[in-house]
Amino acid sequence: MFDAITEGIRKWLVGRFASAIKHTTRAEDRVLAVQWLSESRAIVASDLRPVEKFKELNTLISSRTAIVAIAKSVSEAVSNYRKSDLPLSMKIALPATLAAIPLVGGHAAGIAAFGGALGVPVLLLIFLGTAGITSIIEAVITNPEVRPHVAEIIEVIIQDERLRRTSARMKAAMKEQPMDPTRFAVPVEELALRKHLLGMDPFQFERHTMSFFEAAGLEAWATRKSNDFGADGFAVHPDGLMVIQCKRHSADNKVGRPTVQQFKGVIEEQGAFRGYIVTTAAFTEEATESARLSDRIELVDMDALVRWHTEAPTF
Structure with missing residues (x-):
């Protein structure tokens, strides 16, 4: 039961990231978003210590204005999860599930430890893992309404595991x-x-x-x-x-x-x-x-x- 709830939360979070990118109006910003996710996936898959992954992921977000906007959108969606379409069981489990993610010294840090609009998306990327980030990328580039240029898509694809x-x-x-x-x-x-x-x-x-x-x-x-x-x-x-x-x-x-x-x-x-x-x-x-x-x-x-x-x- 717990695994099913956790997987449901993961799918919901994938949808929040994909939706934030979908509602980005400029095509070049959507391309940047796909590239950001690809680079984030590589960091999550690396041998860096958890706290170092957090720093690298945070740097990726804060260095690009378009990505900051996407991150804030995701952060707001998660903050308002009680008003979302998540099933009640997942709404109850979401705070505890995210708070249990080990990040610093092997101990759980939780959302409150990061603060601000950027910390939450970083935490979520770590929670989603490489498979979850791949799901976000696929949700974006297979959607004809928001699909970036094919050449940019291929640049991301050829880095795939x-x-x-x-x-x-x-x-x-x-x-x-x-x-x-x-x-x-x-x-x-x-x-x-x-x-x-x-x-x-x-x-x-x-x-x-x-x-x-x-x-x-x-x-x-x-x-x-x-x-x-x-x-x-x-x-x-x-x-x-x-x-x-x-x-x-x-x-x-x-x-x-x-x-x-x-x-x-x-x-x-x-x-x-x-x-x-x-x-x-x-x-x-x-x-x-x-x-x-x-x-x-x-x-x-x-x-x-x-x-x-x-x-x-x-x-």
């Missing part, structure tokens, strides 16, 4: 000429849809394909610049990096085994969670057999892609 095995070259490729996913208007009737997909501009096809990953709640983008990895798009799954290759081929130009073999090597070497090859054609039997030998490769032919338009895929 889930991409620790990703090479510097792959991370560089992830940042090269990124494009937001876009679900383009397409015909509803199947034959017309197939014809439309075959006739799409290659870059449009990549952005259209990546829109399915974004719609599933993943951080996703396409890349305009070709790279050594054959990657046309990327998505970040809770379990790691997803790399997507798009093949806008004519119906009779099947994707062969060499393409699958090469892509399998990329996925393995980069420690990616999964790789997708999406085509407007089909795959040869040899290519399909090669993909079956790996649990990290998914092949999406024209038939499957058409189904994506009527049945939202899950990843």
Whole structure:
């Protein structure tokens, strides 16, 4: 019961941070907020002593006017928790839960020890931990109303612990000429849809394909610049990096085994969670057999892609 209440409080706090950032009017300030959270996450994950973490986190907040405003907003929301939509059991537990956080010399400090509008958000960041801070970042960058520029999002993503095995070259490729996913208007009737997909501009096809990953709640983008990895798009799954290759081929130009073999090597070497090859054609039997030998490769032919338009895929 106590664990459920604590988790409920964490989710509520994540929402308060995300809401404060959402109501920041300037896009550049929202970008700063995402960068601040990323830097804060690194401090929380560090080997610094708790009191040193507090000092570092406080310095991050107080050095930026936009972040001070966000911190004050969070502080006010927490101070007025009795008037919030928290369940009664969580309202009762919140003060004691936060007051029990060990900070100085292994002893609990509590909210009162920090004072002011900045101390509370610092305490909350320590309480939320790296997972909670990641949840705030994801809540912000997957919200189209407040989403910062895609390039700024990628700068934060490549520092994520889930991409620790990703090479510097792959991370560089992830940042090269990124494009937001876009679900383009397409015909509803199947034959017309197939014809439309075959006739799409290659870059449009990549952005259209990546829109399915974004719609599933993943951080996703396409890349305009070709790279050594054959990657046309990327998505970040809770379990790691997803790399997507798009093949806008004519119906009779099947994707062969060499393409699958090469892509399998990329996925393995980069420690990616999964790789997708999406085509407007089909795959040869040899290519399909090669993909079956790996649990990290998914092949999406024209038939499957058409189904994506009527049945939202899950990843």
